[in-house]
Every structure is written in C-alpha cells, then in structure tokens.
Amino acid sequence: MATRSRVWASVYFFPAVCVVAGIVGWLLGWHLGVDSAVYRSGAVALLHGEPLYDLPFLSHEPSWARLPFTYPPTATLLFLPMSLVPTQVSWGILGAVSIIACVWVVKLSVEAIPNRPQWMDPARTVAVLGVVLLGLEPVWRTVLLGQINLVLMALIVIDVLTGKPRGVFVGVAAAIKLTPLIFVVHLLLIGRRADAARAMVTFVALQATMWLVVPHDVTEFWTNAVRDPQRIGPIHWAGNQSLNGLILRLSDNADWTMRLAVPLGILLAIPCLMWVRRFRDRPLPALLVTAFLGLAVSPVSWSHHWVWSVPLVVFLLSRLPDRPRPRDFAPVGAVVAVYASCVLLAMRHSNDIELEWTPAEFVIGSAYLLVPLVAGVIVLVRRLQR
Secondary structure, eight states: OHHHHHHHHHHHHHHHHHHHHHHHHHHHTOOOOHHHHHHHHHHHHHHHTOOSSSSSSOTTSOGGGOOOOOSOTTHHHHHGGGGGSOHHHHHHHHHHHHHHHHHHHHHHHHHTOSSOOTTOOHHHHHHHHHHHGGGSHHHHHHHHHTOSHHHHHHHHHIIIIIOSSTTHHHHHHHHHSSGGGHHHHHHHHTTOHHHHHHHHHHHHHHHHHHHHHOHHHHHHHHHTGGGOGGGGSOTTSTTBOSHHHHHHHHTTSOTTHHHHHHHHHHHHHHHHHHHHHHTTTSHHHHHHHHHHHHHHHSSOOBGGGGGGHHHHHHHHHHTSOSSOOGGGGHHHHHHHHHHHTTHHHHSOOSTTGGGGOOHHHHHHTTHHHHHHHHHHHHHHHHHHHO
C-alpha cells in the first residue's frame, strides 16, 4: 500500500512540476511551449477580431514561437482559457492537463480489458504506467512542445470506451483537429450509429457557430488552409511518420505522392475496417486498429502524434500470461523500445538530408510507422495459418 501511494504521489508530482515550471518560466522569460504559444495566440486573435490564416504567423505570437496557425477556427474555442494567463503559464497548465489525460487513458484502457492477467492489478498498473509511459517520446515531446495530442486522445478514449458522451467528445476532438473524424467511421463500424450521427452533428454545429462569429476565418480555412499541409513545415522531414511522409522521402519530395498515398491508404484500410467490425466486442483492440490506421493514412503524422502507443502498451501487457516468461515480454518490449528510443531524433535529419538516406536509414527512420504495419502483417499471417 505504501509503495502504491508513493507511485500515485509521483503521478500527481509531474503535473505540479509543469505548472510550477510554467510560472517560473514566465518570471524568468523562458521559451516554453512552441505549439501552445501558437494555440494561445489563436485564442487572443479570436478575441481581438484578427484573422487566423491571412498572415504567416499571428501578431500575438512571441518571437521564438512564430509558426502559422494550422488548426480549424473551432479549435480556438478550446484555447480561449489559455488567453487568460501568460504564454509560459498556459504551457504549464496544458502540460499538467496532458499528463492527467495520459493517466486517464491508461486507466480506461485497463478497465476495457476484462480478462487481465492476475498480476495486472488495475490501481497499481495505472499508477505505475502513468509514470513509466511518460518516457515514451511521443508523450514527453507532446508535453514539451505544448501539443494537444494527449488531450484529444483522452476525449476519444473516454467517448469510445465508456460510451457516456455518446459521440459528442469525438465530434469535439474532430472540431479541434480534423484527423479524429476517422473515429466517426469507427463508431459506425462498431454499431453505434446514433453516436456517430451525434459526433457529426457536434462537429458541424461547431463549424456553423464559428462561421457566425468569424465567417472569414472559417471560409479561409476550408477553402485554402486545409488544402495546404506545407503550412506546418516541410512534411518530408523524418518526423512525419505517415505513409505520405515515407513516400515523400523515397520519391525525393515529388509532388505526386498523395496520388500514390491515397490508394495505398485505401488498400490498407480494407483489412483494418474488417478487423474493427470483427473486434466490435473487444473495444480496446478495435480502437487501436482505427487509431493507428488514422496515423498511417494521414498526410502528416508527426512523431508526437503517436501517443496512441500508450494504450497499445497497456493492451500488449494484458496479453501476457499470469506467469510470464522473459520471452513473453518481447512484443511489448519491442514497442516500448521503438517509441522510447528517440530514434527519429538520432537520425540524420533537417536540411533535406532525409532525401539522401541509405536503405537502412529508411527502415530505421520509419520505425513508428513500421510498428502497426508489422503488427498487422503478423496478425494477418496468423489468421491465414489458422
């Protein structure tokens, strides 16, 4: 009991550290949260009636965080509270919320697995993994950059695994960042048609609300900004672990890559959607299939978007026997090794050097993408053998 209390204390410790670091950073002028600074600037621009997409960056962004605002105008509604505090403090608060969201994802993932190993005590597992999984690169990088990935994942996990928001949280997540729209399809496939409809109604209602408030921004986003993935930077960089990113690197950054990535994504989606229907009575693995499919087929999936490695580790641990042998840990060990290794940061990158990678570097530099692809091949081969 004492050990469990100490672990839970450490879980609460990290969010507190984020808030304190944000306050200290504000007092000392630290550069904290490049992405959260952009989020906050979008909210301030909304309050001041300034355009979100007309200029390369927002006028309220600090000089060290000048990046274009790439999210839908509806996202600024979520970011409005950030405008009430200084930039660094808003990073600290978002970091604290993100860590708490990560712990909730672990908790709900554990509870979604009825046949757990005897050693997988829910409270202890949540407490331990809530700390240990902060070491995964997508997780700590999301917190460091002030990204929103963990919060979006928590909204989706709460909605899909508990069913209580009845699709509303999926709609909200999609209004903040368009890629969660794939989970509307997920709700349809698992038989929650009313929840899928409610998610779309939520999404559309938020778009319509913002159009009444800032019609210019909504029009500009849906007619121009949404069709320009380069707004977020060169997407052939190693950090983009989507199929499109890989094809861009292999093709020397050709302009036809999406015409190849789209049919490949459709081809990949066929077995994935079939598995989701087959796993409809096993909500966590079904959710993971959809999540990793979305990461693979999205035009841009930066390394910090792969926070879905958190519930994946929980699921793989739940597959271990009651008395696991060392070799039983190989699958989960391999996944943790990939996402905690920071291998993408160690690769030769920037200044278009990715276009000159060797074959071995292309394999290692696609590690995040290869995890779900290899797992899918293994599952497919085993089913064919049966």
